Amino acid sequence: MADLDTLVDDLRAEGNDLDALVAELTPDQWATPTPAAGWTVAHQIAHLSWTDHVAERTTSGASGDIEAKEEFALTLKKAWENPTGFVDEAAEEGSRDPDLLSAWRTRRTAMTDALMQVPSGIKIDWFGPPMSAASMATARLMETWAHGQDVADAVGVTRVPTDRIRAVAHIGVRTRDFAYAVNQQAPPTEPFRVELTAPSGELWTWGPENAAQRVSGPALDFCLLVTQRAHRDDLGITSEGADAAHWLTIAQAFAGPPGAGRTQSGREQA
Numbered sequence: 001m002a003d004l005d006t007l008v009d010d011l012r013a014e015g016n017d018l019d020a021l022v023a024e025l026t027p028d029q030w031a032t033p034t035p036a037a038g039w040t041v042a043h044q045i046a047h048l049s050w051t052d053h054v055a056e057r058t059t060s061g062a063s064g065d066i067e068a069k070e071e072f073a074l075t076l077k078k079a080w081e082n083p084t085g086f087v088d089e090a091a092e093e094g095s096r097d098p099d100l101l102s103a104w105r106t107r108r109t110a111m112t113d114a115l116m117q118v119p120s121g122i123k124i125d126w127f128g129p130p131m132s133a134a135s136m137a138t139a140r141l142m143e144t145w146a147h148g149q150d151v152a153d154a155v156g157v158t159r160v161p162t163d164r165i166r167a168v169a170h171i172g173v174r175t176r177d178f179a180y181a182v183n184q185q186a187p188p189t190e191p192f193r194v195e196l197t198a199p200s201g202e203l204w205t206w207g208p209e210n211a212a213q214r215v216s217g218p219a220l221d222f223c224l225l226v227t228q229r230a231h232r233d234d235l236g237i238t239s240e241g242a243d244a245a246h247w248l249t250i251a252q253a254f255a256g257p258p259g260a261g262r263t264q265s266g267r268e269q270a
Contacts, residue, residue: 002134002166002167003134004115004116004133004134004137005116007134007137007138007141007167008112008115008116008137010137010141010164010167011112011115011137011140011141011144012108012112013162013164014141014144014145014148014164015108015112015144017148017159018045018048018144018147018148018151019101019104019105021148021151021152021155021157021159022041022045022101022151023101025041025155029041029155030042032154032155033154034150034151034153034154035150035153035154035229035262036150038088039091039150040095040154041151041154041155042094042095042100043091043092043094043095044091044147044150044151044154045094045095045100045101045104045147045151046090046091046092046093046094046095046097046100046104047087047090047091047094047147048104048108048143048144048147049094049100049103049104049107049108050090050091050094051140051143052104052107052108052110052111052140053107053110053111054072054075055111055114055126055136055140056068056107056110056111056114057069057071057072057075058072058124058125058126059111059114059115059117059118059124059133059136060114060117061124061125062118062122062123062124062125062133063114063117063118063119063122069125072125073125076125076127079127111140112137115133115136115137116133118132118133124136126139127255128255137167138167138170138171139171141164141167141168142167142168142171142227142253142254143254145164145165145168145223145227146168146227146229146253146254149224149227149229150229153229160199161199161219161220162199163198163199163200163202165198165199165219165220165223166198166204166219168223168226168227168253169194169196169204169219169222169223169226170206171226171253172222172223172225172226172227172251172253173194173206173207175226175251175252175253176192176247176251178252179247179250179251179252179258180247180250182252182256182257182258183250183258185250188213188243188247190211190212190213190243191207191208191211192206192207192211192213192214192215192243192244192247193205193206193207193208193209193210193211193213193214193215194206194207194214194215194216194222195214195215195216196216196217196218196219196222197217197218197219198219199219199220204219212240212241213239213240213241213243213244213247214239214240214241214244215237215238215239215240215244215247215248216237216238216239217235217236217237217238218235218236218237221235221236221237222235222237225237225248225251226251226252226253227252227253227254228252228254228259228261228262229262230262231261231262231263232248232249
């Protein structure tokens with residue numbers, strides 16, 4: 001996977017592209033429903049703003065900021081007290097902020113700056129297992145891209161994919177066993193081969209070349225699949241082997257319980 005500098009540069013670029021998409025929206029457009037049930041464009045940006053802020057707090061804590069570490073611990077405690085509702089509550093509250101866009105800009109800049117200050121080898125606490133700064137940057141890039149897709153769908157914009165989505169594809173591959181676990185299923189013991197064609201035309205690969213279970217297709221389609229932003233049957237992803245085919249029905253790159261996915265040729269909540 002890419003080094004931290006490259007990942008943070010890509011994360012900044014992804015945030016800037018989404019910022020450019022929403023910066024000129026009218027108030028009515030900010031209130032446009034997105035594919036996530038109950039969430040408007042404002043909810044999507046509020047969610048990113050909140051999560052970027054929480055990521056900055058825990059990242060700063062990993063670098064030795066005791067106050068930031070304690071603040072994240074309190075956030076984590078509140079999340080466990082309301083595990084199915086805290087995300088929606090934070091998005092609802094943030095969506096009403098008249099300075100939402102400005103707040104998101106400040107918070108995402110603070111978050112990327114904090115990532116660059118994490119000492120080598122230090123793990124960052126999160127809602128799941130602790131992770132490296134590179135893994136946190138990858139996760140934040142994945143979520144920024146995925147929620148950006150919801151915004152683009154809501155306002156009728158077709159985004160031009162970039163090779164930044166390699167980080168999204170990577171986390172989608174790496175979370176294979178997690179997808180089985182959250183669906184209370186045992187993951188296959190053998191590794192899969194994943195071959196994806198990047199937007200630039202480059203071939204990205206994971207897993208042994210001679211693996212019997214295989215997944216291939218456009219990287220963009222794979223990213224839409226693992227973030228559950230499109231239905232499996234609407235995508236040009238192919239599989240070889242029963243296990244690989246089944247994985248494509250449950251794959252998810254995001255933390256939390258199994259997503260509901262999207263209906264075929266539809267954009268319902270993931």
